[in-house]
Each structure stands twice: as C-alpha cells, then as structure tokens.
Amino acid sequence: MTQPPSTSAPATAQDGPLPRQRRTYSIGELAKMFEVTTRTIRFYEQEGLLAPERRGQTRIYDEKDRVRLKLTLRGKRLGFSLAEIREVVMMYDxxxxxxxxxxxxxxxxxxxxxxxxxxxxxxxxxxxxxxxxxxxxxxxxxxxxxxxx
Amino acid sequence: MTQPPSTSAPATAQDGPLPRQRRTYSIGELAKMFEVTTRTIRFYEQEGLLAPERRGQTRIYDEKDRVRLKLTLRGKRLGFSLAEIREVVMMYDxxxxxxxxxxxxxxxxxxxxxxxxxxxxxxxxxxxxxxxxxxxxxxxxxxxxxxxx
DNA sequence: CAAGACCTTTACGTTAACGTAAACCTCGGC
DNA sequence: GCCGAGGTTTACGTTAACGTAAAGGTCTTG
The missing domain is CATH 1.20.5 (Single alpha-helices involved in coiled-coils or other helix-helix interfaces)
Structure with a gap:
C-alpha cells in the first residue's frame, strides 16, 4: 500500500450530529478485509447493493457500506441470490x-x-x-x- | 400415469440375501417426489451422482438411488456444488x-x-x-x- | 390402429456471478 | 520526471446447473 489506511480528515468542531467514528475505506481495503476481489465489490454496486460516495472517480466506502457488504456476503454463504438480498435491503431502506x-x-x-x-x-x-x-x-x-x- | 407405481416383480423363493423392500422408481416418480424435473435427475446422472440400472433404454431407480438423490438435493440446499457432493459420495463408495x-x-x-x-x-x-x-x-x-x- | 402418457438421446440456449484483459488516470516518493 | 501501487471504465469470457426444443421409441387403452 502506498498510502496509510485512509481515515477521514479530523472532525472539526462544528461537525454534524456527532459522527462518532467516521472511518472510511478504499475498495482495496474492503476487498482484503473480506477476502473478495475488487471486481466483486464493483459488481455488487452495479447490482444495486452498494452505493459508495465518490472522491473524483474514486469510490469511498463508509461504515454503512462495510456493513452492507458484510450482510451481503453472509447472505451469499447461506445460498441467497444477489437479487433476493437486494430485495430485502432495498425494502429496508x-x-x-x-x-x-x-x-x-x-x-x-x-x-x-x-x-x-x-x-x-x-x-x-x-x-x-x-x-x-x-x-x-x-x-x-x-x-x-x-x-x- | 399410465402404469400403476412401479414395483418389482414379486420375489421368488430363491432370491438373493433377503431384499427386504425391493421397490423401484421411474424417473418421473422421483421427479414428482422431490419436485425436480427429469432433466435435473438425468443431469445428476451425467455428473456421476447417480447410476440407475436400465431395463432396455429406460432407467430404473432403486432405494439406494432415491437416498442418493435426497442427499444430493439436501447438499444443494446448503449451497454445496455438485462437484463437492460427488467428491464425498464417490469416496464413500x-x-x-x-x-x-x-x-x-x-x-x-x-x-x-x-x-x-x-x-x-x-x-x-x-x-x-x-x-x-x-x-x-x-x-x-x-x-x-x-x-x- | 391411433392417441396419450411416458420414456429416450442430442444439442443448443440461458442465467448468475463473477474472472480476465486492455487501456487509462493519479498520486507520492526517489 | 518517471515508476509503482493503487484506482478507474469497458467489454468480452467462463462456469455451473440446469431449461428447452426436436425427433423419436414403447406400451396400453379406447
């Protein structure tokens, strides 16, 4: 890795409603973390299961995205299709x-x-x-x- | 169904080592029984998971085959691939x-x-x-x- | 003997979930 | 200034597990 694990800029005083831990992740970090390829993560986004922010072109994932990915992969291990997972996730949202x-x-x-x-x-x-x-x-x-x- | 559910010919006196219940099944019977298509069953055979006898061209399944199919489908529901299932089944044999x-x-x-x-x-x-x-x-x-x- | 109901083989089609490759941008460090 | 480690899009390839004809054989029942 060329950069240290990405963390967001230190919160200034007048920040929103106390974003307790505003950690963010690069696609590569998430990939290693869950032992999947970046291709997989981009594919899940394409399928409507993730919607990370962008810093220019680059995808920036936050806690919510990470949890989504975790749940998605758990669903997969249980044999659910991405379509099924999306169905629940979208309705939840x-x-x-x-x-x-x-x-x-x-x-x-x-x-x-x-x-x-x-x-x-x-x-x-x-x-x-x-x-x-x-x-x-x-x-x-x-x-x-x-x-x- | 044109024929009554197939049963084997009544055992004659000098039959083998007491084949307790020698029931047999047609491919269609098994298909209905497990709610799969005949295509699926033939496919499993092609993949080396089943090996029914033949009466002419026609496949004749026995108890052992039925159990195999049951186990295979259970494995599938748990997300195992046919290759994985075959691996265990063949080694077992x-x-x-x-x-x-x-x-x-x-x-x-x-x-x-x-x-x-x-x-x-x-x-x-x-x-x-x-x-x-x-x-x-x-x-x-x-x-x-x-x-x- | 014709119509169904069931079986057969052969073979091409389909879908999900990615893999893989090419061609490109961009940033930090030497 | 360029090199390497990351990131990006676009697009074609692949695999598993069947689906879906098409074309034909066999038996039994009206």
Missing part, C-alpha cells in the same frame, strides 16, 4: 416512508426467508449426522487396516 | 477398499465440510437476528401509520 402494502410485503418476504433458514437448520442437523456416520465408518475401516498397507 | 491415504483424505474433507456447516449455523443465527430486527422495525412503522394512509 425504503421502509420509513413505505406504505402499508409495501410494509406488509416486506414482512411477508421476511417470513419466507425465516422459513428458509429453519429448513436449512434442519438440513444442517441431518447433514451433520450423515457426516458423523461417514467419518465413523471411515475411521473403522482405517483401524481395521491394522498395520498392513 | 470407494471406502471399503480404500487405502490409508484415501481414507485420511476423506476424513479431511469431512472435517472441512463440518467447519463449513458450523459457520453456516452461526450465519443463520446472525441472519435470524437481523430479520427479527428488520421485522420489528417494519411492524413499528406499520403501527405508527395509525389510521392514516
């Missing part, structure tokens, strides 16, 4: 001035996701049992191999 | 006459998968908290909307 219909729709989606997670929990439980079984057998065979081969 | 190196490798893979599952468990827990939070906020906003709108 639009929530304050959402109308009844939108809010009910959001709650509906959330319920659905939750059902999904419950099923995954069960799947994991079953899968763990399977793995236990396979490993036990493998160890048995290994032991029975004794000192031959 | 090759286990009895596997050498030490293969067995150790299998156990290694299993440990890795298990780590994966643990992480998913944590991800799910966190994701559930997020969803709870979002839903709570949504309900708050909805309530605050009172009778307006």
């Amino acid at each position: 639009a929530m304050p001035d959402g109308n009844r219909r939108q809010l009910r729709r959001l709650i509906e989606i959330l319920t659905d996701k939750r059902r999904n997670l419950e099923r995954q929990l069960e799947d994991i439980r079953l899968m763990q049992l399977e793995l236990d079984d396979v490993e036990r057998r493998a160890r048995d065979v290994l032991a029975s191999l004794g000192d031959s081969d | 090759a286990m009895p006459d596997g050498n030490r190196r293969q067995l150790r490798r299998l156990i290694e893979i299993l440990t890795d998968k298990r780590r994966n599952l643990e992480r998913q468990l944590e991800d799910i827990r966190l994701m559930q908290l997020e969803l709870d939070d979002v839903e709570r906020r949504a309900r708050d906003v909805l309530a605050s909307l009172g009778d307006s709108d």
Whole structure:
C-alpha cells in the first residue's frame, strides 16, 4: 500500500450530529478485509447493493457500506441470490416512508426467508449426522487396516 | 400415469440375501417426489451422482438411488456444488477398499465440510437476528401509520 | 390402429456471478 | 520526471446447473 489506511480528515468542531467514528475505506481495503476481489465489490454496486460516495472517480466506502457488504456476503454463504438480498435491503431502506402494502410485503418476504433458514437448520442437523456416520465408518475401516498397507 | 407405481416383480423363493423392500422408481416418480424435473435427475446422472440400472433404454431407480438423490438435493440446499457432493459420495463408495491415504483424505474433507456447516449455523443465527430486527422495525412503522394512509 | 402418457438421446440456449484483459488516470516518493 | 501501487471504465469470457426444443421409441387403452 502506498498510502496509510485512509481515515477521514479530523472532525472539526462544528461537525454534524456527532459522527462518532467516521472511518472510511478504499475498495482495496474492503476487498482484503473480506477476502473478495475488487471486481466483486464493483459488481455488487452495479447490482444495486452498494452505493459508495465518490472522491473524483474514486469510490469511498463508509461504515454503512462495510456493513452492507458484510450482510451481503453472509447472505451469499447461506445460498441467497444477489437479487433476493437486494430485495430485502432495498425494502429496508425504503421502509420509513413505505406504505402499508409495501410494509406488509416486506414482512411477508421476511417470513419466507425465516422459513428458509429453519429448513436449512434442519438440513444442517441431518447433514451433520450423515457426516458423523461417514467419518465413523471411515475411521473403522482405517483401524481395521491394522498395520498392513 | 399410465402404469400403476412401479414395483418389482414379486420375489421368488430363491432370491438373493433377503431384499427386504425391493421397490423401484421411474424417473418421473422421483421427479414428482422431490419436485425436480427429469432433466435435473438425468443431469445428476451425467455428473456421476447417480447410476440407475436400465431395463432396455429406460432407467430404473432403486432405494439406494432415491437416498442418493435426497442427499444430493439436501447438499444443494446448503449451497454445496455438485462437484463437492460427488467428491464425498464417490469416496464413500470407494471406502471399503480404500487405502490409508484415501481414507485420511476423506476424513479431511469431512472435517472441512463440518467447519463449513458450523459457520453456516452461526450465519443463520446472525441472519435470524437481523430479520427479527428488520421485522420489528417494519411492524413499528406499520403501527405508527395509525389510521392514516 | 391411433392417441396419450411416458420414456429416450442430442444439442443448443440461458442465467448468475463473477474472472480476465486492455487501456487509462493519479498520486507520492526517489 | 518517471515508476509503482493503487484506482478507474469497458467489454468480452467462463462456469455451473440446469431449461428447452426436436425427433423419436414403447406400451396400453379406447
């Protein structure tokens, strides 16, 4: 790295409503932090999951962006598509001035996701049992191999 | 369906080692059973995850095949690739006459998968908290909307 | 024997989620 | 002044996991 990890300019006295820790990040920093490529991060922006500020051409990410990315990647690990993730994220953002219909729709989606997670929990439980079984057998065979081969 | 659900011919007296329930399935039956297309099932075979017998041209699936398919689909729901699933499945099959190196490798893979599952468990827990939070906020906003709108 | 219902193979099409390459800008340090 | 480490856009390539015809075989039921 050529520059020290980017921090914003020290807050002056008359700054806004106490921006407690106004740390910012470059795209490269985030990439290393989450072990993804910069391409991935730019792609997520293109897909409407991130919207960093710009200093000239350069993207500047703040805390909110970092959290977004974290949640996005977590969703991915759970097998959600970017479209699904965006659906929730965008509705969350639009929530304050959402109308009844939108809010009910959001709650509906959330319920659905939750059902999904419950099923995954069960799947994991079953899968763990399977793995236990396979490993036990493998160890048995290994032991029975004794000192031959 | 034109034919009744396929069952094998009634076992004759001198049959093998007591095939307790020798039920068989057509590709269409399995497809309905698991809510996938026949294309998917044929694709899994092509990828080396299934190997049904043939009666002429037609595929005949037995209990073992059905379980395989079930496990495969469960793996998919957990975000495993077909390649990963095949890796475990094939090693499992090759286990009895596997050498030490293969067995150790299998156990290694299993440990890795298990780590994966643990992480998913944590991800799910966190994701559930997020969803709870979002839903709570949504309900708050909805309530605050009172009778307006 | 014709119509369905089911099966088969072959093969090209599609989508999501990036990878990869080219060509360029820009800043700080030697 | 230029070099290297970062950043940028544009655009074509790739992979997994199927979807979607098209063209044909087999059986049974009216």
